[in-house]
Amino acid sequence: MHAQKLSTHCACFQILLYLSYSLYVNSFFSFPVRSSFTKIGYVVFAMKPYSLLIITDNVALRERLETYFSSIPLISLLPSGVDGPSGVVQAKLYEPDMMLLDMLMPRMDGIAVLRWLQAENCCRNTRIFALSSMKGEEAIQLGESLGVTYQIQMPTDEGLIFSRMMDFAPDRDGSIKQYRNRMRENDLNLQIDEAITFLFRHMGCPVNLAGYYQAKTVISYCVRNRGKAIFLSKEAYPYAAQIHGVNAKQIERNIRNFIEVTWTRGDMKAQHKIFGNTVEDAKTRPTNKEFIANLTQYTIRRLNKTLS
Structure with missing residues (x-):
């Protein structure tokens, strides 16, 4: 009988302790x-x-x-x-x-x-x-x-x-x-967006094209998944397509058009600094893959400087 009362008292004490702890924890967010990048x-x-x-x-x-x-x-x-x-x-x-x-x-x-x-x-x-x-x-x-x-x-x-x-x-x-x-x-997402925006502005990229925002999404995806092999057509483009409400082929075409317009109207000096010998009057614009890969690396280097 005494053992049963002791067990009951212990159970009540545990419940009160739990409730007190819950109230304390739930008062904070x-x-x-x-x-x-990792922590x-x-x-x-x-x-x-x-x-x-x-x-x-x-x-x-x-x-x-x-x-x-x-x-x-x-x-x-x-x-x-x-x-x-x-x-x-x-x-x-x-x-x-x-x-x-x-x-x-x-x-x-x-x-x-x-x-x-x-x-x-x-x-x-x-x-x-x-x-x-x-x-x-x-x-x-x-x-x-x-x-x-x-x-x-x-x-x-x-x-x-x-x-x-x-x-x-x-x-x-x-x-x-x-x-x-x-x-x-x-906020890593915010830092990535600001870094890409800085590079686009530096290169003179036009902001009135759908490819501007879709390229930012694809590059951001590649930065967040750096260190692993990324297939644009199988991973990055479908991800961007889901975000922007279009299909992966449209993402690819819009980014290609965005790069072409950037090479026509943008800052050639800034483009040459980032892409080297691929940016010359006698040479064509970089491919989607080259464009995204180069800007992904530049974004990562800029973020590393910010975080160090």
Whole structure:
């Protein structure tokens, strides 16, 4: 009898101990940030997560974003809006901290959603990030006048979307400032994108071509998978095709066209520095494979300098 009471007391003590530990652990958010090419560091913040509403009729994009953000403890994912009308209902119901808004939707596009929110005096404190493939300055200015915090050029990587969101997230208790600084220093995806963008700008690459963004995606994939043999047609192109919503053959053609236009209009001196003797008036442009391989190596060297 005495042994049974002792066993019961021990079981109750274990339950109380477990609950106390759970409350302590759940009061913090622990999530990974890249500290180098191979190591992952952890940053812990005691802060309330940001509520996020996704509004898009693009099923593939919505599922990708939901999968990505549902795995981030700093984000509390709300039920998504599957189009403009359902999106405004969710926005009025939840008044989210942040919103990802697809600007190109049928029936009720992003501009119509923004006008409705403004007319209803809704989501005044929400950070709204417009997802759009439109590059016109007028479209960007119109969005900003209707409450857009930042326009994210699509298609792009989910990690970069999250990085931009954290750049503009409301800082409730000062801890997000620390996170922003660490993320800028350690976010590998962001560093890769910035390194490739620098090289493209240095070479005078035209930004108005689909191949510009698709080449960035392919080079980024090769950098992240450096050290292993990569077959462009079997791995990198299909990966980019999935990101950009086209097929692998279109990726290959668009990058080829992008290289040709770059060689016609770009900075020949900068191109010669990167590609050596393959860049001469009497010689043709590099192949897709040569272009991607050279820029992958340049990007890796630039990142190594940054991380060292």
